[in-house]
Amino acid sequence: MNGRNSLSRLVLVFTICALCLAAGSAMAGVNEDLVAAGKAHKSGQLDQALTLYTKAISSGQLKGIMLAEALFGRAQVYGQKKQYAQAVQDMGQSLEINPKDAYHWYFRGQMKEKMGDLSGAMADYGRVIELKPNDPDAYFIRANVWFSQGAYKEALADYTRTIQMDPKNDKAYFNRALCRQHTGDIEGAIADFDLAIKADPKNASAHTSKANIKLKSGDVEGAIADYSLAIAANPNHANAHYNRSLAYSRLGKLSEALADAKNALSLDPTNMMFQNEVNQIDQKIKDLQ
Numbered sequence: 094m095n096g097r098n099s100l101s102r103l104v105l106v107f108t109i110c111a112l113c114l115a116a117g118s119a120m121a122g123v124n125e126d127l128v129a130a131g132k133a134h135k136s137g138q139l140d141q142a143l144t145l146y147t148k149a150i151s152s153g154q155l156k157g158i159m160l161a162e163a164l165f166g167r168a169q170v171y172g173q174k175k176q177y178a179q180a181v182q183d184m185g186q187s188l189e190i191n192p193k194d195a196y197h198w199y200f201r202g203q204m205k206e207k208m209g210d211l212s213g214a215m216a217d218y219g220r221v222i223e224l225k226p227n228d229p230d231a232y233f234i235r236a237n238v239w240f241s242q243g244a245y246k247e248a249l250a251d252y253t254r255t256i257q258m259d260p261k262n263d264k265a266y267f268n269r270a271l272c273r274q275h276t277g278d279i280e281g282a283i284a285d286f287d288l289a290i291k292a293d294p295k296n297a298s299a300h301t302s303k304a305n306i307k308l309k310s311g312d313v314e315g316a317i318a319d320y321s322l323a324i325a326a327n328p329n330h331a332n333a334h335y336n337r338s339l340a341y342s343r344l345g346k347l348s349e350a351l352a353d354a355k356n357a358l359s360l361d362p363t364n365m366m367f368q369n370e371v372n373q374i375d376q377k378i379k380d381l382q
Contacts, residue, residue: 263292297327
C-alpha cells in the first residue's frame with residue numbers, strides 16, 4: 094500500500110478529467126486546480142497543494158469520485174503536515190462517497206493510529222481486510238496494532254495469515270517470534286527468528302533477538318556467534334555490538350568487550366548505557382593491571 098503510488102494516481106485522475114472537459118468551462122478551471130494541486134503535492138509543496146485542493150473542494154463543482162479523490166488528496170496533505178484530525182475528517186467524507194476503496198480505509202486507519210485512536214484504526218483496518226481478504230499487508234498492518242496493544246494471541250493469528258499468503262515476509266516471521274516470546278513460547282520464537290533469517294539473511298534484528306535468548310539461557314558462546322552474524326549483516330547495529338560486549342564480559346574477554354562497547358558508543362554517542370559499559374569495562378581492565 095504505497096503512498097507515493099497514490100499521489101501518482103491522483104495526478105493521473107485529475108489530468109484525465111481535465112482533458113475531458115472543454116477549456117474555459119467552470120469545471121475545467123476546477124480540474125486545472127486539481128491537476129496543479131496534485132503536482133504541487135507530489136513535489137512536496139504542501140501549503141500550495143492544500144490551498145489548491147481546498148479551492149477545488151469549496152467550488153461546489155466536484156461530484157462523486159472526483160470529490161472523493163480531491164478529499165483524499167487534501168487528507169494526505171493534512172497527514173504530511175501532522176494535522177491528523179483534519180485528515181480523518183476529510184477521509185470520512187471521501188469514504189461516504191467511495192466506500193469500496195481499500196487504500197482509503199487503510200489511510201484513514203493510519204491517521205487514526207497516529208492520533209492514538211487504536212480502536213478506530215482497527216475498525217478501518219478491518220474494512221481493508223473485508224475488501225482485500227487476500228492481501229497479506231492488510232493482516233500485517235492489523236497485527237502490528239494488536240501487538241502494540243499487548244493482544245499477542247490476536248497478533249500472532251494475523252501474522253500467521255500474513256505468512257500463509259506471503260511466505261517470504263521476514264518481518265512477519267520476526268514479529269510473530271516476538272509474540273511467541275511474550276507468550277512464553279521460547280522454542281517457537283527461536284524457530285520464527287530462524288525463518289526470518291532464512292527469508293532475509295541480512296535481518297540483523299532477527300540474529301540479535303535470537304542471540305539475546307541464547308545469552309539469557311546461558312549459551313554465551315552461541316550468543317556471541319549470533320551477535321557476530323548480526324554485525325556482519327549490519328555493522329551499524331549498535332545493540333548487537335553492545336550485547337556482544339556483555340557476552341564477552343561474561344567470558345572474561347575484556348579487551349573484546351571494550352572494543353564492542355566502544356563501537357556501540359560510536360554508533361550512538363548519547364546513549365548513557367553504552368557509555369557506562371565502556372567505563373565499567375575500562376575500570377575492570379585497570380583493576381587487573
